[in-house]
Amino acid sequence: MSYNILIPSLPFLIAYLSTYSLYKLGLIKKGLHINLWNIILLASFIISGGAGFILMILMEMGIVSTVNFDLLFWHVELGITMTLVAVFHFHIYWKSTKKTLFGHKKKRRMDS
Numbered sequence: 001m002s003y004n005i006l007i008p009s010l011p012f013l014i015a016y017l018s019t020y021s022l023y024k025l026g027l028i029k030k031g032l033h034i035n036l037w038n039i040i041l042l043a044s045f046i047i048s049g050g051a052g053f054i055l056m057i058l059m060e061m062g063i064v065s066t067v068n069f070d071l072l073f074w075h076v077e078l079g080i081t082m083t084l085v086a087v088f089h090f091h092i093y094w095k096s097t098k099k100t101l102f103g104h105k106k107k108r109r110m111d112s
Contacts, residue, residue, distance in 0.1 A: 004077065008077050009081070009084050010092070012085060012088075013084070019036055037089055037092060041085045041089055044082045048075055051074055054069060055071055
């Protein structure tokens with residue numbers, strides 16, 4: 001079984017660049033852009049995780065059918081999509097993440 005990286009990635013890349021461009025042009029608010037990608041990340045996680053859970057149950061029960069292979073294919077494809085969306089998500093929050101992780105803490109003066 002071979003998996004595709006370009007086919008599931010290209011629509012998401014185009015969609016992300018579109019919403020990001022709309023945000024940068026001031027046509028949509030940053031919150032809408034972020035919330036949209038939060039929803040996409042959540043949906044892809046639920047679908048991929050659900051498919052993985054169903055596959056695990058089928059394997060534990062010893063059930064082997066063509067459904068297993070189709071479900072495995074889509075589980076992996078959605079995993080690829082989730083990874084791509086996670087990269088987008090990281091890009092959205094990079095400034096606040098950088099500030100939180102690498103920001104300098106104010107030193108307190110000790111009054112003695």
